Amino acid sequence: xxxxxxxGAGIGSSAILKVNAERVLARLGIEADVTAADIASVxxxxxxxxxxxxxxEFVDAIGKTFADIVVIxxxxxxxxxxxxxxxxxx
Amino acid sequence: xxxxxLTEESVVIGAKAEDWxxxxxxxxxxxxRSGATLPAYAEEMVRMIDExxxxxxxxxxxxxxxxxxxxxxxxxxxxxxxxxxxxxxGHPHNDPxxxxxxxxxxxxxxxxxSVAELANIFNDEGAIPALAAADSVEEVQRxxxxxx
Numbered sequence: 001x002x003x004x005x006x007x008g009a010g011i012g013s014s015a016i017l018k019v020n021a022e023r024v025l026a027r028l029g030i031e032a033d034v035t036a037a038d039i040a041s042v043x044x045x046x047x048x049x050x051x052x053x054x055x056x057e058f059v060d061a062i063g064k065t066f067a068d069i070v071v072i073x074x075x076x077x078x079x080x081x082x083x084x085x086x087x088x089x090x
Numbered sequence: 091x092x093x094x095x096l097t098e099e100s101v102v103i104g105a106k107a108e109d110w111x112x113x114x115x116x117x118x119x120x121x122x123r124s125g126a127t128l129p130a131y132a133e134e135m136v137r138m139i140d141e142x143x144x145x146x147x148x149x150x151x152x153x154x155x156x157x158x159x160x161x162x163x164x165x166x167x168x169x170x171x172x173x174x175x176x177x178x179x180g181h182p183h184n185d186p187x188x189x190x191x192x193x194x195x196x197x198x199x200x201x202x203x204s205v206a207e208l209a210n211i212f213n214d215e216g217a218i219p220a221l222a223a224a225d226s227v228e229e230v231q232r233x234x235x236x237x238x
Contacts, residue, residue: 008142011198012156015205016148020213036202038158039142056182057143073183075148076212 001032001089004046006054006062010038016075017053024081030089051088053081093207094166094194096234100124101227102171110144110179110187111136114155116171117192126167126194134162135192144179147187151218153179154208156193166201167194170230172222188222211235 003021007014014036021034037045042062046052049067056071068088074080100120107113118132134157139146147153169192176186191208195201211217217233224230 007145008138009156009158011158011195011201012154012193012205013145013148015202016154016209018202019206019209023209055143055145055148057145074150076209076215077149078213 001030001051002049003032003034003051003053004042004049004067005034005036006039006042006046006052006058007036008039008058010036010041013055013075014038014053017072017081020075020078020081021053021085024078024085028082028086030085051085093204093235094126094168095124096168096170096231096236097124098227100126100167100169100192101230102169103225103227103230104174105171106174107177110139110153110177113171113173113177113187113190114139114153114192117155117169117190120169120171121167121192121194124167124169126163126165126169128162128164131157131162131194134158134160139179144181144185147179147181147184149212149218150184151176151187151222152184152189152191152212153187154191154193156195159195159198163194163196165194166196166204168192168234170221170234172224172230189218207235 005017
């Protein structure tokens, strides 16, 4: 399974999302490859992704995708991530 | 890889900023004082938000200001600015912001481990209010895990 975390530069908030998503997935016992990327590369990076994690600002810019787009509000809230990831993957 | 060093020069307590741009520029000035960036990096951080919106407000009360690696980045750097009066970034859930982290990375690949450190600090939900209330540089450094 592939999950992509998207932000503006691909180095700050998406990197934090990646780290926390990996922790939550480990806790859920789900094996997945989580990549952090910037919005400019979303179409190439996310072509084979099941889930895209991002902020509300980027939903329009991500455009057409087969992946589930999961909008995260508090990047440090493991519970929010867990609930939303479980919902998207369940 | 640990977080970039949080030196005295890269911490500002109780900065007066009239809006989010001024707050982000404070973080940029702190990064420049610490030797991590050229002054131009501050405007690059402002431009990222102008371009993509207030997504850098990644948790209630906290903005992670950053731009891309580039010529304005001299070394990996981290700055912490707390505001005397919180400012709004226009974020739907996480405004108002009282703590700005400024992040500069020279190499995007190499810094993931240091960002993991940030996650370790802030997965404790008390960290942001504690930073906002800190009244000394040492206290900020302690919350940020600096060995004093």
